[in-house]
Amino acid sequence: MNVRPLWAGIDGIVFDAVGTLIQPEPSVASAYTAAASRQGIELDRDEVRARFRVHFQSDGVDAGQGTFSTDEATERRRWRQIVAGVLPELPDPERAFEELWDHFSDPSSWRCFPDVAPALQVLRQEGVSLCVGSNFDGRLRGVVRGLPELAPWVDSLVISSEVGYRKPHPEFFRAACDHLGLPPGRVMCVGDDVENDVRGAMRAGLSGLLLDRETCRPSDLPHVANLAALVQSRLNGH
């Protein structure tokens, strides 16, 4: 797909983090299954994966604080609920929550996609202002600091629990644009989530580009299969 029109007037990019720049390794399902196993509960990994998908997607709203409001305490509470929902069989759910919280705080539990470092380097050389905008919580700072490919970007993080709003709330995108020092019309959000990264960004006045690494989702939205394709579209546009 030709994404060149996307670059018209674009001077900055907000990259989503999880699924776009980094991914858990081992998988989320493996980490949860291992946490259950440590308490003597053996679960099927596919079942755990399916449960996680349901619980992760069902709690974007904190009714007490309003739609998409968040902070560090809210995120911690949210993850405690997700762990309890995914692993209801455990005798000690709090122990599993603490173990998994720490696990996903550790940079060694994550890996950077191989196309990330080359893409960020070329885009920076091209003069594009870059930041990472994520619904992850404050743990992302430690994760980014510990991944060599991303460590230089640790001061370029816009994190929902620090902003006070999760994607796709427009306040989140306003904060990301403020971080870049650019108006929304000159910023593109690139990520793997249709609603959080693309449609939400568009509603806030940014451009949106779906990173579809699986290339299996039919989409009428602008999309690329990897970050090399994103870079190539920039280079072709000059």
Ligand SMILES: [Mg+2]
């Ligand atoms: Mg993502």
